[in-house]
Amino acid sequence: MNLIDRYVAEVGKNLPLLNGREDIEKELKSTLEDMLEDRAQSSGRKRDEALEIEVLKEYGSPQKVAATYNPHPYLIGPKMFPLYLFVLKIVLTVVVSVMLVLAGVQAVTDTPFMGADFVKIIGQGLGSALSAAIAAFGNVTLVFVILERVLPEKEIGGFNDEKDWDPASLAKEPDPDSVSRTELIFEIVFTFVALAILNVYPQWLGMFFFTENEQVFIPMFTEMFFQFVPWINVVLVSEILLDIYLLRNAIWSRLTRLGKVVIEAASLTLTVLIVRTPGIIAFSAESLANGPFPPEQAEVFVTIATYMFPIIMAIVIIIQSVELVKAVYRLFKMRSETK
Amino acid sequence: MANTESLENVVLELRRGVIVLAALSQLGLPEYGYSLLKKLADLGLDVDQGTLYPLLRRLETQGLLESVWKLEEARPRRYYVISAEGKKLLPKMKKEWAGIVSVMDKMLS
Numbered sequence: 478m479n480l481i482d483r484y485v486a487e488v489g490k491n492l493p494l495l496n497g498r499e500d501i502e503k504e505l506k507s508t509l510e511d512m513l514e515d516r517a518q519s520s521g522r523k524r525d526e527a528l529e530i531e532v533l534k535e536y537g538s539p540q541k542v543a544a545t546y547n548p549h550p551y552l553i554g555p556k557m558f559p560l561y562l563f564v565l566k567i568v569l570t571v572v573v574s575v576m577l578v579l580a581g582v583q584a585v586t587d588t589p590f591m592g593a594d595f596v597k598i599i600g601q602g603l604g605s606a607l608s609a610a611i612a613a614f615g616n617v618t619l620v621f622v623i624l625e626r627v628l629p630e631k632e633i634g635g636f637n638d639e640k641d642w643d644p645a646s647l648a649k650e651p652d653p654d655s656v657s658r659t660e661l662i663f664e665i666v667f668t669f670v671a672l673a674i675l676n677v678y679p680q681w682l683g684m685f686f687f688t689e690n691e692q693v694f695i696p697m698f699t700e701m702f703f704q705f706v707p708w709i710n711v712v713l714v715s716e717i718l719l720d721i722y723l724l725r726n727a728i729w730s731r732l733t734r735l736g737k738v739v740i741e742a743a744s745l746t747l748t749v750l751i752v753r754t755p756g757i758i759a760f761s762a763e764s765l766a767n768g769p770f771p772p773e774q775a776e777v778f779v780t781i782a783t784y785m786f787p788i789i790m791a792i793v794i795i796i797q798s799v800e801l802v803k804a805v806y807r808l809f810k811m812r813s814e815t816k
Numbered sequence: 817m818a819n820t821e822s823l824e825n826v827v828l829e830l831r832r833g834v835i836v837l838a839a840l841s842q843l844g845l846p847e848y849g850y851s852l853l854k855k856l857a858d859l860g861l862d863v864d865q866g867t868l869y870p871l872l873r874r875l876e877t878q879g880l881l882e883s884v885w886k887l888e889e890a891r892p893r894r895y896y897v898i899s900a901e902g903k904k905l906l907p908k909m910k911k912e913w914a915g916i917v918s919v920m921d922k923m924l925s
Contacts, residue, residue: 545866546873
């Protein structure tokens with residue numbers, strides 16, 4: 478195999494996987510032979526390896542030559558890139574948030590506050606959030622790299638579809654009835670996490686205390702609370718179904734606004750019922766006072782148990798009330814506008 | 817240094833823009849890659865080989881050129897010639913080019 482053949486074979490190896498590789502190699506060889514012949518004639522030199530080296534150097538490295546035949550110099554092309562960034566932002570935000578929330582929940586429920594284990598779990602949580610983010614980044618990129626190569630050119634249009642773009646859309650004010658996709662995706666993910674904790678990991682709803690030779694778990698709620706779980710499930714599942722429906726339709730309708738009002742009213746009613754049910758909290762001053770930790774620590778927890786739960790529940794009720802008022806206001810505003 | 821580089825880039829872009837028209841205009845009769853390169857260079861347009869050969873293949877894929885392998889001087893050569901579709905397009909491209917030249921002349925004079 479002479480130098481020219483080796484060069485042509487090396488270019489062939491670096492060509493993208495497409496039909497016509499052999500044809501390109503054949504044409505390249507023919508061109509190089511023409512160049513050599515021309516160079517030998519015009520310079521009066523004989524065709525030898527030195528002349529071949531000169532011509533090949535001038536032609537460029539095999540990688541560079543192969544790259545000129547590559548119809549896809551991009552991993553993800555400029556047409557697909559905005560959509561790629563859009564999806565990547567959503568996926569990374571959701572993945573990192575879920576991992577951090579899970580780590581936070583685990584740190585709070587499995588360890589005494591601010592102990593060495595607490596810091597360790599938070600550290601591990603940050604580590605897993607980072608590796609999950611890297612994995613998500615890799616997977617999303619891989620999917621788009623494949624789409625870039627599999628989808629026909631017309632389908633890649635995505636965000637840059639000039640023909641479908643209507644400048645009149647710029648003049649309109651933001652539509653109060655359009656839905657925020659990011660918000661909905663967040664809501665679905667967190668509602669799903671809440672469903673999973675309530676039904677699959679109810680043991681997370683409490684606190685683990687570690688002493689030198691034993692591990693004590695004090696649940697946050699009594700059995701009374703778990704009687705409400707089926708009703709909480711109904712509300713949470715309805716919320717997810719409504720969000721998925723909105724995600725598909727991209728716009729609020731009177732029916733979905735009414736659905737939102739019903740769901741907000743149901744969740745507020747449930748919260749009030751839970752708060753008003755006596756003996757629902759297992760995480761009480763008494764249970765903590767009998768816990769396996771030093772008296773001064775117990776005192777802190779007793780204070781937390783006595784004051785924190787009502788405060789937290791009051792905040793939840795206020796937030797839910799505001800959400801209900803907002804949902805009712807939007808429903809009626811929509812009705813008056815359509816009259 | 818930076819100025820020379822910018823100038824080189826601009827010149828390269830300008831040339832790249834005219835290569836399609838130049839190649840189509842010179843392929844009324846069949847030419848193989850290297851002969852077309854020499855022909856363009858003789859007429860004063862130096863084109864990089866890495867630009868011209870892939871471009872010829874692309875124009876063939878787009879239906880503006882046709883090609884055929886011929887065995888000559890004991891080696892095969894691929895000859896390109898303008899296709900019927902290319903012939904239809906060429907006058908329109910020439911008209912566009914004349915328009916650009918006239919506009920640029922007005923701007924630069």
